Amino acid sequence: MTNNMRPLTSMHRFGRAQAFAFACAGAFAFALMFAASTPAHAAGAAQAxxxxxxxxxxxxxxxxxxxxxxxxxxxxxxxxxxxxxxxxxxxxxxxxxxxxxxxxxxxxxxxxxxxxxxxxxxxxxxxxxxxxxxxxxxxxxxxxxxxxxxxxxxxxxxxxxxxxxxxxx
CATH class of the missing domain: 2.60.40.1890 (PCu(A)C copper chaperone)
Structure with a gap:
């Protein structure tokens, strides 16, 4: 193994999982903000x-x-x-x-x-x-x-x- 290569440790895997969790949380928060700003309508496809x-x-x-x-x-x-x-x-x-x-x-x-x-x-x-x-x-x-x-x-x-x-x- 050269000096530039390090084995993948559990710390690196945790960092990726944490980044994924933050990305999901951000997307969920955006969806909630969008839903709160739109007019209320009936549930269902027609939205009559x-x-x-x-x-x-x-x-x-x-x-x-x-x-x-x-x-x-x-x-x-x-x-x-x-x-x-x-x-x-x-x-x-x-x-x-x-x-x-x-x-x-x-x-x-x-x-x-x-x-x-x-x-x-x-x-x-x-x-x-x-x-x-x-x-x-x-x-x-x-x-x-x-x-x-x-x-x-x-x-x-x-x-x-x-x-x-x-x-x-």
Missing amino acids: IVVKNPWVRWLPNNLPAAGYVTLSNNSDKPIDLVDVSSADYGSAMLHQTVSSGSTQKMVMVDKLTVPAHSEAKIAPGGYHLMLEEPKHKIAPGDNVRLKLHFSDGETVETTFPVKSPAQAN
Whole structure:
């Protein structure tokens, strides 16, 4: 053996394995950053429903909160939002604000249709996601997770930032 050649030791093999582990960890971290920056959409190949601008209007004293979001349907058929659930709230329902003369009331609805190649807005003064019975302390600046269940079998789970009434306006 010449002076320039050294036997391969376990230290050299460990260095390669460690470099490979760091490369894999870096690729995984990049994938997580990319996933966090993209809009939430339904699982599956079709990705028919895309969630845009989700947020929750928080109210003090354990009053019900309201979730708002725009749902975009990229498919050729209408798709209904048929259920809402959350690990952060004991109760999550789809409601609609209905005007009757000078009064308004909130009514629970069974579904909201998202037309084909169009959008449905769940926005203040119309449809909203009624969120009751928080399972832990929730305050402005927090994020809550909601699952939106659709008539085509798809489920979209996404993060809704929590805003105070002043931030929401």
